[in-house]
Amino acid sequence: MEKEKHHIVPYKAYFYILAALIVLTFLSIGIIKINLGAYSVLGAMIFATVKSALVLTWFMHLKFDKPFLRIMVGAVFVLFFVVTFITFLDYYYR
């Protein structure tokens, strides 16, 4: 059986991702400090979402995984947002 090619991520790539994650962490603190009112929560959550996308694609190797795994991970997040949305509809209109 031929060995499947397994992508080895260079150390440098991980280092750049870490640098990006740390910058995003400070940006999310910064956006809270400048106080945009209701938008600061939204801003911080957008930064958190970008950070989690970086962790999923690079650290968790989804970038190099088979498409069905990426689709499944995406489906779990879609499920989560649908459940959240429906729960909020319930609370908002009761």
Add this chain to the structure above:
Amino acid sequence: MEHVTQHPDPHYDQEASKLGMWLFIFTELLLFGGLFIVYAIYRFMNPEAFKLAGHELNMTIGALNTIILLVSSMTIAMSTSAIQKKNKGLTVLLLEITIMLALIFLINKYFEWGVKFEHGIWPGSEHLINDMSQGEILFFGLYFVMTGLHALHIVIGMIIIIFALRRVQNGTVNADRPSLLENAGLYWHLVDLIWIFLFPLFYLIH
């Protein structure tokens, strides 16, 4: 130069092993996801109380722990590259650094919770029940449950990494059979992923 790789165990299947780990991670994501929905609803219903209670938390220690976890995620990710490059020494070193960072995270958490206890804040404490509003009680309840459950995951993650480390050292986890290490890495990144959302929701309320 091509040479035949021997497979001592014909049942080894890296792809299936990874899929199994991801299925487990999905259950973990939905476990914390449920808690995040509870948080979102209560914050939506008690915005002022959550803001007031959030000021009690130390943003600096939260940010420090964020960076510690991010660095530890990088070191374990690097260790999966190191083992594929057959660099056993570096793999072991990177895993040891990851475990140390996890320990530092827990020590910070110990001091952070210690300060809360000194201020008379713990689930069901007199100060909490007598002097605080319903919203603040909910905030601290969620804070202790969610960061506590996360800390439990850190402890479990450390045990899994120590287990993987020993298997790397004795050679049963190697460049041809890296699944245990890769799955330990996936678990550790999950712990990081959850913290990425816990940090802004609890520590960045201003």
